[in-house]
Amino acid sequence: MAAYLGRRIIGLVGTLLLISIAVFAFLNVIPGDPAQIVLGIDADPGVYEATRMRLGLDRPAVLRYVDWLVHALRGDLGTSLHHELPISTLIGSRLALTLPLTGMAMVLAVMLAIPLGVFTATQHNRAGDYAGRFLMQIGMIFPEFWVGILLILLFSVQLHWTPAGGFPGWGTTRVAIVALLLPAVALAMPRVAVLGRLARASFLEVLNERYITAARAKGLAEWCVLYKHAMKNALIALATLAGLLVAQLIAGSIIIENVFYLPGVGRLVFQAISSRDLPLVQGITVVIAFLIAAVNFSVDVIYGLLDPRIRYR
Amino acid sequence: MQHRCNINLAFGAGIIAGVLLFALLGQLYTPYLPARQDIASRLLPPTLAHPLGTDHLGRDTLSRLMEGAGYSLFVGILAVGLGAAGGTALGMIAGTFGRWADELVMRVIDFVMGFPIILLAILVASVFGPGIRNSMTAIAVANIPIFARLVRGNLLSLKEEDFVMAARASGADTGWILLVHLLPHLLTPLVIQGTVSLGTAILADAGLSYLGLGVQPPHASWGRMIYEARSFLSLDPWLAVFPGTTIAFTILGFNLLGDGLRDRFDPRVFRPSKRAKRRIKRRSGSP
Numbered sequence: 001m002a003a004y005l006g007r008r009i010i011g012l013v014g015t016l017l018l019i020s021i022a023v024f025a026f027l028n029v030i031p032g033d034p035a036q037i038v039l040g041i042d043a044d045p046g047v048y049e050a051t052r053m054r055l056g057l058d059r060p061a062v063l064r065y066v067d068w069l070v071h072a073l074r075g076d077l078g079t080s081l082h083h084e085l086p087i088s089t090l091i092g093s094r095l096a097l098t099l100p101l102t103g104m105a106m107v108l109a110v111m112l113a114i115p116l117g118v119f120t121a122t123q124h125n126r127a128g129d130y131a132g133r134f135l136m137q138i139g140m141i142f143p144e145f146w147v148g149i150l151l152i153l154l155f156s157v158q159l160h161w162t163p164a165g166g167f168p169g170w171g172t173t174r175v176a177i178v179a180l181l182l183p184a185v186a187l188a189m190p191r192v193a194v195l196g197r198l199a200r201a202s203f204l205e206v207l208n209e210r211y212i213t214a215a216r217a218k219g220l221a222e223w224c225v226l227y228k229h230a231m232k233n234a235l236i237a238l239a240t241l242a243g244l245l246v247a248q249l250i251a252g253s254i255i256i257e258n259v260f261y262l263p264g265v266g267r268l269v270f271q272a273i274s275s276r277d278l279p280l281v282q283g284i285t286v287v288i289a290f291l292i293a294a295v296n297f298s299v300d301v302i303y304g305l306l307d308p309r310i311r312y313r
Numbered sequence: 314m315q316h317r318c319n320i321n322l323a324f325g326a327g328i329i330a331g332v333l334l335f336a337l338l339g340q341l342y343t344p345y346l347p348a349r350q351d352i353a354s355r356l357l358p359p360t361l362a363h364p365l366g367t368d369h370l371g372r373d374t375l376s377r378l379m380e381g382a383g384y385s386l387f388v389g390i391l392a393v394g395l396g397a398a399g400g401t402a403l404g405m406i407a408g409t410f411g412r413w414a415d416e417l418v419m420r421v422i423d424f425v426m427g428f429p430i431i432l433l434a435i436l437v438a439s440v441f442g443p444g445i446r447n448s449m450t451a452i453a454v455a456n457i458p459i460f461a462r463l464v465r466g467n468l469l470s471l472k473e474e475d476f477v478m479a480a481r482a483s484g485a486d487t488g489w490i491l492l493v494h495l496l497p498h499l500l501t502p503l504v505i506q507g508t509v510s511l512g513t514a515i516l517a518d519a520g521l522s523y524l525g526l527g528v529q530p531p532h533a534s535w536g537r538m539i540y541e542a543r544s545f546l547s548l549d550p551w552l553a554v555f556p557g558t559t560i561a562f563t564i565l566g567f568n569l570l571g572d573g574l575r576d577r578f579d580p581r582v583f584r585p586s587k588r589a590k591r592r593i594k595r596r597s598g599s600p
Contacts, residue, residue, distance in 0.1 A: 018424060019428075
């Protein structure tokens with residue numbers, strides 16, 4: 001296990017370095033002159049010089065990168081040009097919305113997808129299977145932002161049950177969770193379809209195993225066969241998808257936060273593009289990419305714990 | 314199984330033909346100019362004069378949907394085409410040269426795959442500004458890994474076939490073998506993956522243009538139309554319903570077509586002949 005863990009950690013560090021280099025190079029080297037992008041073409045020469053100094057453009061890119069990396073490792077991602085605040089503070093306060101939102105969406109997606117997958121697998125090629133697969137096909141074709149808008153139409157405009165957007169803050173947890181409910185459902189919908197399809201496929205495979213027949217033969221209740229015996233093996237196939245799922249959820253939340261006007265990281269990065277706040281864009285993309293890499297890493301580790309075969313590959 | 318009528322294929326092809334026709338027609342004729350504003354008839358529900366109603370500036374929704382169809386398909390086809398070309402080239406390098414080239418290419422691909430399209434688009438947009446070319450680039454780059462994996466996987470078994478050895482024996486060089494002898498075998502899986510990718514590309518494009526990172530005003534795009542409808546939901550829900558339905562319908566068409574093609578040909582992996590199988594076995598048996 002130690003060797004496996006060691007390999008994974010080296011892989012993680014390598015990926016993180018690669019991400020930081022790629023993002024830094026993209027935002028600092030490819031544009032030629034970041035100061036010009038920040039200010040536009042017809043900038044005042046004095047302001048231009050000041051911005052150049054502020055971005056540290058009088059120094060070579062490699063030095064700037066090393067400098068940025070060293071600061072980033074200490075949790076200092078620089079200062080936002082537009083907000084005049086430390087970028088790590090900004091991102092931290094926005095993650096307080098984005099992380100719970102993606103977490104809720106993840107829980108929703110898994111809670112809906114697995115029973116759906118089990119149901120369609122047990123009903124294989126019968127009416128229930130076709131109905132479930134039809135539902136999943138429908139779920140896959142709707143863009144999450146449109147689902148969000150339909151939910152607003154139904155629950156806010158027609159029924160007045162929930163607010164149409166915005167976020168009251170974490171003052172009262174119940175109100176906050178209600179505000180995040182519609183966005184989380186919208187975010188989860190397309191994922192349910194994809195995850196459900198995979199769950200169906202892996203359960204179909206597992207249900208053909210002989211140990212399932214044995215479990216049934218000894219008289220176990222069907223739910224116990226499905227959710228205890230079959231689940232364990234079916235979950236291994238699903239766990240690989242978890243990393244990808246989180247990546248998709250975070251990406252989706254960038255759009256969904258803009259549909260529901262939620263002050264999360266997605267809204268922040270969107271505003272950062274409009275205000276041409278390159279240091280902030282850099283900070284956010286690196287943090288999001290780090291989050292995704294970290295999730296992939298933990299999935300790998302859990303995977304190794306669950307299934308000894310993987311450790312020795 | 315072979316002889317059963319392929320419903321997915323028929324429906325998918327029908328829908329896509331319809332969408333293509335809709336987009337082509339939109340290039341030649343629209344009931345109104347898509348950007349023409351008419352403040353007097355704003356936020357109209359569907360009427361005879363405006364079959365799908367008008368938006369907050371009095372622009373005709375049907376005309377804008379037709380214009381948007383053109384952009385969506387254009388971005389989708391070009392992005393997937395570029396992604397497929399780049400991915401095929403990379404996959405060929407990885408699958409042909411093996412060893413460190415393979416290792417390197419696969420590492421880069423894993424890296425890009427973990428990077429959501431939208432982050433890529435955000436990076437591109439913040440440097441080069443938002444626009445159709447930049448959203449297309451992001452989608453194309455995100456498609457490269459998918460095609461590279463597909464091509465590499467197929468090549469690994471394909472290159473052990475007798476006809477490759479025959480070509481090599483008759484003096485063909487590697488490039489010639491790849492392009493003339495191997496590429497035709499890759500076409501079917503490429504087309505099927507391309508169909509599926511077109512659906513996801515159009516979905517991604519809709520998301521990016523919702524955020525304003527795609528087609529720029531005054532031109533219409535499906536995603537942007539939904540964005541504009543967001544502010545008028547309580548006044549005119551139709552505005553959000555029509556573009557969304559169009560997107561969903563188009564994606565459904567590509568998904569069905571992809572599923573149908575897969576059922577019809579099922580060549581996700583090239584089926585090696587007996588002799589090639591033996592060779593693959595021997596090769597993997599002696600490292």
